[in-house]
Amino acid sequence: xxxxxxxxxxxxxxxxxxxxxxxxxxxxxxxxxxxxxxxxxxxxxxxxxxxxxxxxxxxxxxxxxxxxxxxxxxxxxxxxxxxxxxxxxxxxxxxxxxxxxxxxxxxxxxxxxxxxxxxxxxxxxxxxxxxxxxxxxxxxxxxxxxxxxxxxxxxxxxxxxxxxxxxxxxxxxxxxxxxxxxxxxxxxxxx
Amino acid sequence: xxxxxxxxxxxxxxxxxxxxxxxxxxxxxxxxxxxxxxxxxxxxxxxxxxxxxxxxxxxxxxxxxxxxxxxxxxxxxxxxxxxxxxxxxxxxxxxxxxxxxxxxxxxxxxxxxxxxxxxxxxxxxxxxxxxxxxxxxxxxxxxxxxxxxxxxxxxxxxxxxxxxxxxxxxxxxxxxxxxxxxxxxxxxxxxxxxxxxxxxxxxxx
Numbered sequence: 001x002x003x004x005x006x007x008x009x010x011x012x013x014x015x016x017x018x019x020x021x022x023x024x025x026x027x028x029x030x031x032x033x034x035x036x037x038x039x040x041x042x043x044x045x046x047x048x049x050x051x052x053x054x055x056x057x058x059x060x061x062x063x064x065x066x067x068x069x070x071x072x073x074x075x076x077x078x079x080x081x082x083x084x085x086x087x088x089x090x091x092x093x094x095x096x097x098x099x100x101x102x103x104x105x106x107x108x109x110x111x112x113x114x115x116x117x118x119x120x121x122x123x124x125x126x127x128x129x130x131x132x133x134x135x136x137x138x139x140x141x142x143x144x145x146x147x148x149x150x151x152x153x154x155x156x157x158x159x160x161x162x163x164x165x166x167x168x169x170x171x172x173x174x175x176x177x178x179x180x181x182x183x184x185x186x187x188x189x190x191x
Numbered sequence: 192x193x194x195x196x197x198x199x200x201x202x203x204x205x206x207x208x209x210x211x212x213x214x215x216x217x218x219x220x221x222x223x224x225x226x227x228x229x230x231x232x233x234x235x236x237x238x239x240x241x242x243x244x245x246x247x248x249x250x251x252x253x254x255x256x257x258x259x260x261x262x263x264x265x266x267x268x269x270x271x272x273x274x275x276x277x278x279x280x281x282x283x284x285x286x287x288x289x290x291x292x293x294x295x296x297x298x299x300x301x302x303x304x305x306x307x308x309x310x311x312x313x314x315x316x317x318x319x320x321x322x323x324x325x326x327x328x329x330x331x332x333x334x335x336x337x338x339x340x341x342x343x344x345x346x347x348x349x350x351x352x353x354x355x356x357x358x359x360x361x362x363x364x365x366x367x368x369x370x371x372x373x374x375x376x377x378x379x380x381x382x383x384x385x386x387x388x389x390x391x392x393x394x395x396x
Contacts, residue, residue, distance in 0.1 A: 010376045013362045015383035022387075023221070024356040031331035031349060091394055118395060126228035134394050139229060141386065146225025153218040156211045166208055173212040181216035184344050188296055189323060191271050191340070 002162055009155040012148040019145045026123040029116050038120065040094075040111040047106045054101050057086045061097070064088065064108065070095050073130055091121035091135065200368060207361040210354045217328075217351035224328040227321045235322075240301070240314040249311045251289075251304060257281055260304065261291045264311065268293075270300050274335030296326045296341065 029036045047068060053060040057077045064070040065088070072090035083099040092113040099106045113121060125135055126142050160170050211218070249267065251260045261276045272295035280292040280299075289304040298318035302311055318326065331352075332345045366376050 007373075007375065010366050010370070010373070011379040013359075014366045014376050014380040017359050017363055017380065018384055018387040020355060020359045024352055024359065027331070027352045031333050031352065033333060118391075122391070122394070126225065127231050128229075129232060129234065134390065138390050138394065141390070142225050143229035146222050146229060149218055149222030149225065153211075153215055153222065156208075156218075157215065160208050160212065163208070166205070170208065170212050173209055174215065177213045177215060180343075181347060184340055184347070185216070185327060187340050188272070188327075188344065191295075191297070191338075 002159070005155045005158050009152060009159060012151050012155075016145045016148045016152075019141065020149075022119050022122055026116070026119040029120055030123075036116045038114065038117045040113050040117055043110045043112070045108050045110070047108055048104060049099070049106050051104065053099070054083070054104075057084050057099070060099055060106060061086055061088055064095070064097065064106070068108075070108070071132070090131070091125050091138075092118040196368065200365065203361045203364055204369075207358055207365060210358050210361070214351045214354045214358070217348070218355070220324055220328050221351075221355070223321075224325050227325065237299070237316055238318070240316050242315055244312045244314045247311045247313065248309060249304065250309045251306060257283075257289055260289060264291060264302060264304065265293060268300075268302070268311075268313070270295070272296055272338050272341060273300065274337075296330055296344075297323060 029038075047064065049060060049063060053063060058074065061070075061074045070088050072088040072093065072095065074086060074088055076085070076087040078085055080098065083101045085096070085098045088095040088097065094111040096109045096111070097106050122138065125131065125138050128136050128139055131139070160166060163170075247268070249264065252263065255263065258278060258281060261281045265273065265275045270293055273293040276291050276293055280294065282290050284290045284303070288306065291302045291304070292299040293302060298316045301314045301316060303314075304311055327344065328348075330341065330344055331348050334341075334345065363380070366380065370376060
């Protein structure tokens with residue numbers, strides 16, 4: 001039993017290690033926003049498009065995806081005095097498109113996140129409701145790593161308890177941490 | 192194994208175990224949050240209030256904007272765990288009444304200013320336990336809210352974030368040195384890194 005649980009702890013921990021760093025480091029960024037710059041790289045291009053998209057934002061988005069390689073989900077569609085605006089986005093990359101009927105062209109502003117911005121985006125990818133196959137693969141790994149974390153906690157407690165020379169100090173630390181966290185969590189829930 | 196390496200291993204193992212014990216709750220919270228987020232199929236919808244609304248008299252000062260009125264209401268109500276409403280949490284409803292969401296870690300208080308009646312309608316919306324756990328995992332030092340239990344929780348969260356990375360680092364060291372001939376551990380590390388890098392590059396490009 002001990003050997004078996006130790007192997008689960010070791011294997012699930014080592015498999016998850018880079019994912020855990022991603023979550024940890026992006027959490028540091030979110031907790032200390034002034035420490036990091038999330039300034040994206042911005043590029044602007046003009047694209048001439050046919051009259052058939054003049055009243056159809058979805059058709060324009062599809063043209064940009066098929067002919068110009070834009071990838072991501074379509075949202076934030078809104079009318080403007082000149083035409084309309086829309087947004088196509090995926091983790092780490094965002095395209096803000098504004099279409100002008102008068103000029104018959106779409107202005108595409110591409111925002112590419114830097115490394116920290118990318119980690120931040122990946123931190124928020126979860127679930128299978130949205131996104132392409134890559135995002136869904138990432139989402140499934142989020143699930144695997146999350147279950148792995150629960151396994152790490154449960155097996156870790158068992159493994160610690162088998163280390164007889166660490167029991168006394170460990171029990172004190174565990175009681176302190178559980179008392180602190182559970183009393184705060186219950187207190188906050190009841191407020 | 193060399194005596195120095197044995198000593199080093201013992202020390203790092205001790206740190207790894209102690210950090211794990213001190214952060215057990217948070218490791219479980221992170222795990223549960225990720226699992227729930229993975230399994231959530233329906234888009235998030237704020238639940239309806241279960242308790243009947245309460246009313247309080249309030250007359251909005253005539254010269255204030257909606258944001259200023261929202262701030263004034265926040266100061267008057269002094270609801271625990273809330274912070275002043277951001278502009279995205281303030282809007283007008285279909286009857287043109289001012290609607291203010293005062294968020295807490297348990298879910299928002301929805302405050303409607305009934306200007307013609309000179310009173311406030313206050314409804315409490317309580318999130319499910321799973322969303323509460325999600326909110327706990329995301330409550331860092333950056334979040335607003337000066338109530339003492341919130342600040343204490345944010346300090347614990349900060350400690351846990353750094354500890355998680357400390358445990359990951361010490362875990363790699365222990366995994367590779369304590370049982371150097373255990374092949375599945377090396378394969379797990381290599382495959383985890385490979386899968387991560389391939390996905391990162393593919394999503395990034």
